[in-house]
Amino acid sequence: xxKVGFTTTIPVEVLVAAGETPVxxxxxxxxxxxxxxxxxxAERAGYPRSVCAWIKGIYGVVVQSPDIRTVIAVTQGDCxxxxxxxETLELEGIEVIPFAYPYDRHQGLLKLQIEQLMERFGVSWxxxxxxxxxxxxxxxxxxLIDELTYxxxxxxxxxxxxxxxxxxDFMGDPWSFEKKVEEFLREAQERFPxxxxxxxxxxxxxxIFTDLYSYLEDKGVRVVFNEVQRQFTMPFxxxxxxxxxxxxxxxxxxxxxxxxxxxxxxxxxIQGLIHYTQSFCFRQIEDLIVRRCLKIPVLSLEGDRPGxxxxxxxxxxxxxxxxxx
Numbered sequence: 001x002x003k004v005g006f007t008t009t010i011p012v013e014v015l016v017a018a019g020e021t022p023v024x025x026x027x028x029x030x031x032x033x034x035x036x037x038x039x040x041x042a043e044r045a046g047y048p049r050s051v052c053a054w055i056k057g058i059y060g061v062v063v064q065s066p067d068i069r070t071v072i073a074v075t076q077g078d079c080x081x082x083x084x085x086x087e088t089l090e091l092e093g094i095e096v097i098p099f100a101y102p103y104d105r106h107q108g109l110l111k112l113q114i115e116q117l118m119e120r121f122g123v124s125w126x127x128x129x130x131x132x133x134x135x136x137x138x139x140x141x142x143x144l145i146d147e148l149t150y151x152x153x154x155x156x157x158x159x160x161x162x163x164x165x166x167x168x169d170f171m172g173d174p175w176s177f178e179k180k181v182e183e184f185l186r187e188a189q190e191r192f193p194x195x196x197x198x199x200x201x202x203x204x205x206x207x208i209f210t211d212l213y214s215y216l217e218d219k220g221v222r223v224v225f226n227e228v229q230r231q232f233t234m235p236f237x238x239x240x241x242x243x244x245x246x247x248x249x250x251x252x253x254x255x256x257x258x259x260x261x262x263x264x265x266x267x268x269x270i271q272g273l274i275h276y277t278q279s280f281c282f283r284q285i286e287d288l289i290v291r292r293c294l295k296i297p298v299l300s301l302e303g304d305r306p307g308x309x310x311x312x313x314x315x316x317x318x319x320x321x322x323x324x325x
Contacts, residue, residue: 003065006072007058007082009168009232010099011114011245016174017131018121023068024169029057030208035306038064045088052280053208053305055081063092070095072117077101077251080282101251111242132241135170138178142167142233144185150224150268153194157202157223158213159184164229165206196222198324199269203227203261203290204276204283208303215309221321224268227261254286258293265296272297272324274317279304297324 003021005028006012015022029035038060039053045063047056062068073086075098086096097120102109118128142163149160163181170177197220205228213223228250236247249257264270275298277284287300299320301313309317 002070003068003172004070004072005058005062005065005068006074006099006169007085008074008078009248009250010072010074011117011128011241012169013128013131013135013241014114014117014121014123016135016170017118017123017127020121021172022169023172025058025061025068025071026054026206027165027169027171028061028065029054030206030306032061039305047088050280052079052081052278054205054278055079055085057306059085059088062089062094068094070097072097072099074251075100076103101245103252105246105252105256107242107246110245114242114245128241132239132244135174136234138170138174138181139167139233139235141178141181141185143235145181145188146230146233146235148185148188149222150199153196153222154188154191156213156217157200157226158217159188160223161202161206161213161226161229164226164233167233194222196220196224198222198321199224199271201225201227201261201265201268201270201273202276203257203273205278205281207276207301208278208306209309209313210306211308215314215317216321219318219321223274225264225270227257227264230264231260254289258290261294265294270296272299272320274298274320275300277302 001019001021003023004015005023005025007025012022029038032038035057039056041060041064042056062071071089071094073082073096075082090096099117100113145155145163146160149155166177200221200223202223216223231248231250234244234248238244249260273296275287275290277287279302291298
């Protein structure tokens, strides 16, 4: 099975149906034992300092991985820097396949994009639908992990983050991942229920900080909602693949995301939100919309390179938690 990398969540059912190994390049970058070395690869190649670390990290992962020769790049619905990333990867001899989420959620255009992907990998709708049924079975088990986070407190915010974010590529092997999920669920369900001092939500792209969740847990604070990570699990029941990726909120602008966030604030009894944005990312501008449209306290955090929280960010988190208490 060949490894196929991608820059953000794509219709992974197509790759599974084709017998390819899906690889979310973001997950490889952030879990690398030396993510800073991958940034240095990009910067030595000529990437500016003022470019998002995720983009540079993806470049470093691909050029340092001889077994990844094909990358699906999301050209609409994620990051505009992806266009230049594609060109620099092509310069290194990597096959780059574009995929675009239509901004207006046009069903026909999205179906066309999926079918172009299917044509490239030589799979039929029958095979793709079979793959969807298999992956949906796994996703439903991860939904239960999410439920245990905000109902009984038997799952931490960091565990919630890990299993949900892993649903972008199912760690390259959906069936091994399913066993891992089942083992974790058995262990979590045997834990005593806990009640946090403060219930927080985390919105925005997954954090580049390596210790955010543990820092909060040490203070008795739990993240009971990971917005984008939860979207990676496709948290809606539908048998139609195109509809599934129309319901997926992340690629379609801030307002569909806000509708989902408002529902989850009520359902999970969230007291405050952390809005995380990445340095040099256009999504930082969306913070002003978040603050105008949400009626609970919001702490805006910005991260640049992978690593632990800096002292200033720690102090801001402490003050935010104290204010909520």
